[in-house]
Amino acid sequence: MQARPLRCRTGQMTKGSKHDVQQGEFQHGIWHYGNIYVTIYADQTGFSSPERRLSLAAVAIDIDGVSRTYPNGLRAIERVDLRVQAGEFVTLLGPSGCGKSTLLRMIAGLVPPTAGAIRLQPFAPGRAPLSYVFQSPTLMPWASVARNVRLPLELADMPEAEIARHVGEALALVGLADVADFYPRELSGGMQMRVSIARALVNDAPLLLMDEPFGALDEITRGRLDQEIRALWARRALTVLFVTHSVTEAVFLSTRVIVMAPRPGRILGEVSIAEAHPRADGFRLTPRFAEYCARLTELLALGGAGEDDLPGRPSGAFV
Numbered sequence: 001m002q003a004r005p006l007r008c009r010t011g012q013m014t015k016g017s018k019h020d021v022q023q024g025e026f027q028h029g030i031w032h033y034g035n036i037y038v039t040i041y042a043d044q045t046g047f048s049s050p051e052r053r054l055s056l057a058a059v060a061i062d063i064d065g066v067s068r069t070y071p072n073g074l075r076a077i078e079r080v081d082l083r084v085q086a087g088e089f090v091t092l093l094g095p096s097g098c099g100k101s102t103l104l105r106m107i108a109g110l111v112p113p114t115a116g117a118i119r120l121q122p123f124a125p126g127r128a129p130l131s132y133v134f135q136s137p138t139l140m141p142w143a144s145v146a147r148n149v150r151l152p153l154e155l156a157d158m159p160e161a162e163i164a165r166h167v168g169e170a171l172a173l174v175g176l177a178d179v180a181d182f183y184p185r186e187l188s189g190g191m192q193m194r195v196s197i198a199r200a201l202v203n204d205a206p207l208l209l210m211d212e213p214f215g216a217l218d219e220i221t222r223g224r225l226d227q228e229i230r231a232l233w234a235r236r237a238l239t240v241l242f243v244t245h246s247v248t249e250a251v252f253l254s255t256r257v258i259v260m261a262p263r264p265g266r267i268l269g270e271v272s273i274a275e276a277h278p279r280a281d282g283f284r285l286t287p288r289f290a291e292y293c294a295r296l297t298e299l300l301a302l303g304g305a306g307e308d309d310l311p312g313r314p315s316g317a318f319v
Helices: 050-054 100-108 145-155 160-173 189-201 219-236 247-253 281-285 287-302
Strands: 031-033 036-040 059-069 075-085 089-093 115-122 130-133 207-211 239-244 256-261 266-272
Touching (some): 059 239, 075 239, 075 266, 100 130, 100 207, 100 239, 130 189, 145 189, 247 281, 247 287, 256 287, 266 287, 281 287
Parallel strands (some): 089 239, 089 256, 130 207, 207 239
Antiparallel strands (some): 059 075, 059 115
16 A cells, blocks of 8 residues: 655755655655654644644643554554653553554654654754664674664764763663673573663663563563663653553553553543652552552553444543
8 A cells, every 4th residue: 555645844854855845745754854853644734723832842742633544444543642741751551452552653653643743852963862662672683782782873873982982871771781792692581671771772862662661571570670761761861651551560660651442542541640759669569559550440441342342432531
């Protein structure tokens, strides 16, 4: 199926682009407009209201009426509206098939939605706008830890001296400075995921997208990495959008949890986790933690059947 032409609203393309923004059409992708990193998609020439455009100053991600329908007619995502403020740790929580990963890939520009617009925060010139951590480490097995981590910088043609410094800093952040010369096969699953996180951190992007990165790990390792990613979020002043199936993981990590429901994928509600930082492991044993888990579980139960199964069922209840 041929990609539908996309229409941009304004701005000038960076040097080297093959597309003429002034004509207003280009194929799916992510482009730089001055120092603004945005993705503009089909069937949407702008955001839905002037008020929305004027209230984006501190917004890291603005998702405006985004939908994704596959060629076979499956509605993966339906009219999703979401704003993530700069500095938030927001988790997308929901069952398999509710569109969490699809939404994350659309934000990253890996797949196009069929309607809607996504805007990402301004970023400093020369700084990558986002990094993506996949469900599996996706490491090159023939390359050492250090060579895996340095790959994004090599692709960006960064000078060698700067690459070495950034790689050293990223490996130190995730506690792997002493295994820089090891190969992925010599590492545990948790260590391999740390390498993947270091690779995401190495380009100093302000936005970190994480697609259920710890789902395949044992509970002990998963809990330890949850602690580490929260510490990295605070230390680097990151904005994090995290995907998980785990209610307890969502509560422990997040400043806000977005609950999604399937058929079609949509936002059912949200819960703010108004707890102090940092959070010790003991937080998991408190009555407050149990209350948050109960509220999220109730929301998930409301979305157990999709709108396709129960026509007219209201959605969007917020807690």
